[in-house]
Amino acid sequence: MARKQRILDGVFTCLILLAVFCVNLLLQNLFHTQAMTPMLFVLGVFLVSWRTQGYFCGIAASLASVLAVNWAFTYPYWAFDLISPECISSAVVMLIVAIMTGILTTRLKHQEKLKAEAEKERMRGNLLRAVSHDLRTPLTSIYGSCCAMLEHFDEIPREKQHMLLEDIRSESQWLNRMVENLLSVTRVDADAVRLAKRDTVLEELIDALLVKFHKHYPAQQVLVRIPEEFVSIPMDPVLIEQVLMNLLENAVFHAKGMTHLWLDVEPANNQAVFRVSDDGCGIPPERLPHLFTGFLDSKAPADSGRSNMGIGLSVCSTIIEAHGSTIHAGNRPEGGAEFWFALEMEEACDVEQQI
Secondary structure (H helix, E strand, C coil), X not given: CHHHHHHHHHHHHHHHHHHHHHXXXXXXXXXXXXXXXXXXXXXXXXXXXXXXXXXXXXXXXXXXXXXXXXXXXXXXXXXXXXXXXHHHHHHHHHHHHHHHHHHHHHXXXXXXXXXXXXXXXXXXXXXXXXXXXXXXXXXXXXXXXXXXXXXXXXXXXHHHHHHHHXXXXXXXXXXHHHHHHHHHHHHHHCXXXXXXXXXXXXXXXXXXXXXXXXXXCCCCCCEEEXXXXXXXXXXXXXXXXXXXXXXXXXXXXXXXXXXXXXXXXXXECCEEEEEEEECCCCCCHHHHHHCCCCXXXXXXXXXXXXXXXXXXXXXXXXXXXXXXXXXXXXXXXXXXXXXXXXXXXCCCCXXXXXX
16 A cells, blocks of 8 residues: 555656647747746645645655756756756755645645544544443343243243243344444454455345245235346455445334335446335434434434444444445335435456455
8 A cells, every 4th residue: 555655656646748849848948937936846745745645755756856847947048057056046945845745745744644533532432422321221131031930930931941941042133233233343343354245136135035034024025126137246245245234133123113124226327226115104304414423322222212222223333334335225205214225236347445
């Protein structure tokens, strides 16, 4: 990455200097004036120093600009006169501009880095508080049910035992999904990890998703509408399946009053638009801007009901952004909530995309 950045900086420097040189030649030939020449080269040095890393390109650009001005725009033309006072003063001015601009941009980038690190630490702290809040409730429920079974096994009616075991299973499933979400965030956010895309048949992805969903929620029907024709989409199928699973689960847990749950996939403009919608209570408008941050108020969850602090939706947003897209949320005019995102249907080849 550092080598690639140096190459890009070098190309940018050459292009800027070439553009400034050509503009000055054009002005000289059309208007027979050289009044703007020093200022244009100073502007070029400033742009190079501002947009490149470190000091080298800025200093190199200033020296190249001095030589260019001396060679093409100072009498005698098309010849060097490096000992003239104008050449020396131009070199000093441009070097000062390059060094000062490099210092300022380096400081700004350092401050932005510190700010980003501070924001990351704040978000990490919020995430830990959110996870602690979400894990405490199911763990307490599991612990209480197990204690009741162990201490009063012979006294508890069979129906009550079955109910306690159902509670343990339900809370264990919730904990498992939470751990899967956290592992996905860690995987996608890791700098050294690459997202491996491969062509995935849409129908196979939806079938695998529905099998997994109905295993956990057999009573909830999902109305699926996908294209009849063959559709293949470059993606990480495991992560996209988790996104859709999170969205479907979000409706199950939070869409109070829901009677229908839809999963639609529609091709549009060389993209596949995935949409999960329900006819439940909808999302409070004041919550919409914060759905995907992962730090919703625990007393007012995303879609009315069980609180999960938006961790699942935050995971969805992270995964979709890693695929080069954005996830959106809103309320349906007919009532209920909907979530949608789009994935490109074609790529030049199967590649690993750097996150």
